[in-house]
Amino acid sequence: MAFTQVSASSSGARKRGQQENCTPPDIWTVFRALRDARSAFGLKPGHIQTLQALLSFLRPGQGDTVFASNLEICRRIGGVDERTLRRHIDRFVDLGMIARHDSPNRKRYRVSSRNGQVISFGLSLSPLLRRAGEFLNAAAELEEARRDQVFLRKQILVGLAHIDRIEPGSAFAESTRRTIRRKLAVAEYRCLLDQITGHLGQMSTVVDVMITTKLPANDGQIVRHLSKSEKDRKESESAENDLLPSVQMLTAVCQEATAFAPAALRTWDDIERHAQNLAPMMGIQPGTFHEASRRVGSKRTAAAVFILLQLGTRIRNYAAYFHSVTLGKKMATFRPATILERLSTFTSVHV
Structure with missing residues (x-):
């Protein structure tokens, strides 16, 4: 003893x-x-x-x-x-x-x-x-890890929801959901999030990629590059305007979109702001929306959102179809003015 x-x-x-x-x-x-x-x-x-x-x-x-x-x-x-x-x-x-x-x-x-x-x-x-300091530090580290786990888990769930909208019944999404039923370490959550990001990057309807341009070092080349860019922008805006309907026609035909507007839509600025608010509700990611605005113009992009919402159940996947008509294979043939004329005349339209 x-x-x-x-x-x-x-x-x-x-x-x-x-x-x-x-x-x-x-x-x-x-x-x-x-x-x-x-x-x-x-x-x-x-x-x-x-x-x-x-x-x-x-x-x-x-x-x-x-x-x-x-x-x-x-x-x-x-x-x-x-x-x-x-x-x-x-x-x-x-x-x-x-x-x-x-x-x-x-x-x-x-x-x-x-x-x-x-x-x-x-x-x-x-x-x-x-050893009070040791215990306090250990508790603080565990709390920080718990917060990271919650944050990463929410990001994973958002990614899975995006996959479900683009590819319903995805085996990858189901497998990931089974994995996160148990409590994982921060490193395991990060690994899953990386896998989801990579999976989304391989899907044809996801275009949340920043396109970078390398500018030449020569001052003269920079000036010529800026001049050419300005000329291309003006030509693009002119082509865009030829394909666009009037604000009055867009709001009159696309009553589903205008019904959600908090105020009257009188200008294209009003249309663009409202379309930007509607896009996430339709499953269209902000990165995809901004890339479409850069590629085909903000007005044409906004018109696409209005038209797809008006088509309603005729479109099974808003995000996939939005990508197709603004950034994909149907980009060249998508003419909002023509489609609106058909919508105003017929009860069934195939874009």
Whole structure:
């Protein structure tokens, strides 16, 4: 049987409260940190309940040693058997969180001399308090990891929803959903997100890719390049205007889109802003919308959104069809003015 005594000296008995390590005021903050980070130290909920009971015996200014008997501790825990309590205490001792100071008869008590020397026999929690910073840091790291897990999981779910809109019943999406049913580490979530990003990049209807242009270093070449770009832009705008209907015709025929407008649509600026708001509701990604605006013009892109919404159930996948008529194989043949004329005359139109 180990026999260890802890003694301290003082100038008087009335200063005895300052002899031993006093319980810090944030002891329960330390406890909550260890409770949240228990998995990092191999602790179970039962261990945490035992520690909570031990801490409840401490009193401010009375040191950090628990003198209660095993029977009293078991009662405070909630009636656990003494063998379980001993196993829990041994676990804390092995982890260096509790120090056991046993008296010759294994009773727990404190004695002091007339000159202020103190001997305490019991369960000392001073090792736990000395490691407070370690527990607080571990809890903070686990909380940050949890937040990252939640954030990455939400990104994965958004990606899966996008895949479902483009490719309903995708085997890849179903497999990924089965994987995220269990709790994953941050690295595993990142790996899944990378796989989803790569899968989306391979799908023909996803065009959320930034197209970069390398400019020449020569000043003269830069000027010529800018001049040519300006000329191409004007020619593109002119061609776009030839294919566009009037605002009045667009709003009169596409009543489904205008019904969602918060105010009257009188100009193309109003049309473009409203189309940009409608696109995400139809499953059209912002990157795809902006790329289409850059390639075929903002007015033609906005008109495409209005027309597709008006066609309603005739279009099974808005995102895929939007890509086809603005960035895909039907881009050259998509003429909003002609389609609107047909919509205004016939009840069924195939774009």
